[in-house]
Amino acid sequence: MLFNSYPFILLFLPAVLAGYFWLGRRSNLAPVVWLALASLAFYAIGSWQFLGLLLISIAFNYGIGHLLIAAELTPRQRKAALVLGVVGDLLVLGIFKYAGFVTENINALAGTHVAVHILLPVGISFYTFTQIAFLVDAYRGRVAAYTLPHYALFVTYFPHLIAGPILHHKDMIPQFEREETKHPDAHLMLCGIIIFAIGLFKKTCLADGIQPLVALAFEARSPSFDQAWCGVLAYTFQLYFDFSGYSDMAIGISLMFGIFLPVNFNSPYKASSIVEFWRRWHMTLSQFLRDYLYIPLGGNRRGRVLRYANLLVTMLLGGLWHGAAWTFVVWGALHGAYLCVNHAFNALVPNVPAPLARPFRIAGAVLTFLAVVVAWVFFRAERIDWAMLILGAMADPATIVFGRDEIAALVMVAIYGALIWLAPNTQTIMGYDHGNRQVGEALRAGRLRPLFLYAASLALAFGILGIQSHSEFIYFRF
Numbered sequence: 001m002l003f004n005s006y007p008f009i010l011l012f013l014p015a016v017l018a019g020y021f022w023l024g025r026r027s028n029l030a031p032v033v034w035l036a037l038a039s040l041a042f043y044a045i046g047s048w049q050f051l052g053l054l055l056i057s058i059a060f061n062y063g064i065g066h067l068l069i070a071a072e073l074t075p076r077q078r079k080a081a082l083v084l085g086v087v088g089d090l091l092v093l094g095i096f097k098y099a100g101f102v103t104e105n106i107n108a109l110a111g112t113h114v115a116v117h118i119l120l121p122v123g124i125s126f127y128t129f130t131q132i133a134f135l136v137d138a139y140r141g142r143v144a145a146y147t148l149p150h151y152a153l154f155v156t157y158f159p160h161l162i163a164g165p166i167l168h169h170k171d172m173i174p175q176f177e178r179e180e181t182k183h184p185d186a187h188l189m190l191c192g193i194i195i196f197a198i199g200l201f202k203k204t205c206l207a208d209g210i211q212p213l214v215a216l217a218f219e220a221r222s223p224s225f226d227q228a229w230c231g232v233l234a235y236t237f238q239l240y241f242d243f244s245g246y247s248d249m250a251i252g253i254s255l256m257f258g259i260f261l262p263v264n265f266n267s268p269y270k271a272s273s274i275v276e277f278w279r280r281w282h283m284t285l286s287q288f289l290r291d292y293l294y295i296p297l298g299g300n301r302r303g304r305v306l307r308y309a310n311l312l313v314t315m316l317l318g319g320l321w322h323g324a325a326w327t328f329v330v331w332g333a334l335h336g337a338y339l340c341v342n343h344a345f346n347a348l349v350p351n352v353p354a355p356l357a358r359p360f361r362i363a364g365a366v367l368t369f370l371a372v373v374v375a376w377v378f379f380r381a382e383r384i385d386w387a388m389l390i391l392g393a394m395a396d397p398a399t400i401v402f403g404r405d406e407i408a409a410l411v412m413v414a415i416y417g418a419l420i421w422l423a424p425n426t427q428t429i430m431g432y433d434h435g436n437r438q439v440g441e442a443l444r445a446g447r448l449r450p451l452f453l454y455a456a457s458l459a460l461a462f463g464i465l466g467i468q469s470h471s472e473f474i475y476f477r478f
Contacts, residue, residue, distance in 0.1 A: 001045045003249045004203050004467055012042065017256055024182025031182045032149045035257070039156035043123070046162075050121035054156070057092065061085060061131040062151050068138035069145050082139040086132055093128045096121055101324035122476060123162045125321055127155050129288055134169050136292055143169060150176050157259075159250040163475040165264035165284035172259075181258035191430060191440040192255030194456040198426050199248025200463030207242035208471050210234050210416060213409050217390050218380055224401040228393035230409040235380050236373050237416040239474055240269060243282075246473045248426050260434050267425045269372070272364035274338040275346075277372060285321070289314050307343070312336035322379070327387060331378045338371055 001008050016038040023030040044051045064085035068078060096118055103116040134154075137143045146154075150173050160167055175181060217223050217231020247265040254261045268281035278286045294314045300307040312333065319332020352360045374391065381387035393399060426432065432439045443452070 001042055002470075002472065003246070003253070004200060004463075004471060004473075006464075006467060009464065012038075013253065013256075020257060021182070021184045028177075028179050028182060029147075029149060032153050032176055036149055036153040036156055039153065039158040039161060042158040043156065043161055047122045049119075050124075053092070053121055053124075054127065057089070057127065057131065058152050058155050060088060061135060061155075062148055064088075065134055065138045065143065065151070066145075068135065069143055078139060082135060085135040089128050089132050089135075093124060096124060098320075098324045126164050126166060127161065129166050129285075129321075130155060133166070133288060133292055137169065146173050157254075159253045159261060163246055163250075163473055164282070165247070165250070165262050166288050167262070167284070171262060175259050183258075185258055187440065187444055188255050188258055191443065192252045193460070194252070194440075194443075194453075195255065195426055195430055195432070196249050196252030197456050197460035197463055198429075199245040199250075199252060201459040201466075202241045202245030202248065203473070204463050204466030204468070204471070206416070206419070207238050207240075207245055208466065208468060210238050210241075210412060213412065214238060214380075216406075216409060217393075218386075223390060223393045224399040224406075225393055225397045226400050226402050226406045226410070228390050230406060230413055232373060232377055232390065232394065233413045233417075234409070236269075236376050237413065237420065239376065239380075240420060241416075242474045244425075246475060251426075251432065255439065260437050260439075262434050263427060263432065266427065267420075269369055269420050270365065271368050272361045274335065274342045274368055274371060277368055278335075278339070285318070289318050293317065304347070308340040311339045311343070315339065326384055327378045327381055330384060330387075331375050334371075334375045334378065338375075 001012060003009075016035070019034050019038070020031045023034050040051065040054070043054060064081055067073065067081045068085075073081065097120055099118055100116045103114050106112065107114055134143065146169070151169075153176055154167065154169055154173050155161075157167070157172070211234075213234035214231055216227040216234065217229075218235065220227060220231070223231060244265050247263075251261045251263075262284055264283050266280040266283065268277050271277035271280055294310055297310040297313060298306055299310060313336075315332045315336030316329060317332070319328040319330070319335070322328045322331070377390050377394075378384070378387045381390065430439055430443070431441050
């Protein structure tokens with residue numbers, strides 16, 4: 001089921017909210033069970049054939065976690081339990097996500113013709129990483145004993161289940177346990193609706209609106225210079241508003257239940273360095289890769305050379321997490337190389353003189369954006385040779401056409417760029433503070449009414465009117 005669909009907006013979400021708060025007047029546990037069952041139903045509506053796999057994953061990881069938390073095990077037994085849990089999770093993820101990719105490469109090397117076609121379960125990357133973090137923290141002694149209903153809701157919580165953010169047990173389960181979240185809060189409900197409306201508008205009007213221009217670069221046999229740039233920038237902005245829209249909608253839906261989700265998207269194209277970009281783009285994935293891969297590999301504790309090697313390995317695996325294809329490997333390798341160059345530059349130029357700080361930041365922002373755009377070509381292209389063809393066209397101004405269609409596309413791309421760089425993001429507009437559990441304080445004080453509410457109503461109306469028959473979020477594929 002899609003957030004940007006009439007059945008979800010008009011039927012599923014109101015019914016789940018009504019049941020959650022009705023049960024909240026009678027019990028503290030019943031709403032948790034209800035929301036977990038509703039989340040499983042949400043998943044089953046779109047991927048019923050993989051519901052069993054999700055349930056087995058929850059039972060397996062909860063059991064391993066219970067051993068690590070409650071059982072009196074020796075250090076060797078604890079380590080064996082952790083290895084069993086993590087290897088089991090990665091094995092399932094590997095079979096479903098990478099078996100076909102590995103088989104294709106073996107066929108290419110050995111000249112065989114083995115065919116493997118396995119349907120990828122929706123959301124498997126997100127709920128697998130969420131549970132691996134839980135197991136590692138349980139092994140480190142950082143997890144309290146949780147009941148099965150609370151753990152199941154933590155994994156299946158439908159605002160995040162399909163496309164993130166990657167949740168952390170220490171942040172989410174205590175919220176599910178609090179009694180006050182089981183009672184409706186008019187302020188949080190209003191803020192949730194407004195944030196959801198903004199996200200819906202971003203998805204159905206902005207992301208879906210510019211999507212046709214992507215074909216100029218990625219579906220043309222021989223794009224010209226201007227077509228390649230317009231198409232690649234169109235995809236750059238489509239992906240931005242698609243992911244930003246999903247992140248807003250997830251936060252908005254969760255706020256209606258009184259639950260604060262972590263921010264996962266924070267104006268990444270405003271970053272002045274690639275390090276800052278990864279602190280703003282898919283923020284929970286960046287934190288996971290840092291805490292559960294980069295730091296365990298040694299981080300920056302073993303010298304500069306190993307630090308760069310750890311960065312490259314981390315980003316290569318981050319690229320593979322997004323998809324089983326060599327294009328994603330190249331995308332991850334590029335970002336790994338970008339990060340190495342960025343850290344090397346920071347080591348050589350630790351302090352920029354004050355008069356040059358602003359020009360340096362502007363130059364850094366332009367260079368970072370261009371580097372990200374180049375990497376997105378590999379992220380979107382079907383094959384590496386297609387990506388190289390597009391990049392070749394982007395580097396060859398002699399092929400410029402600049403006809404009426406290209407001018408119209410350029411104007412549209414410019415408008416989208418102005419929105420991204422000049423308009424405030426949703427967190428700024430709504431004052432969303434996940435850490436302090438605050439949102440919409442200006443709205444509560446009456447400083448944004450009534451004009452802001454009219455604008456939010458228009459965003460919701462246009463967002464609903466812009467709903468297409470079937471328009472998945474791009475991150476559903478990962």
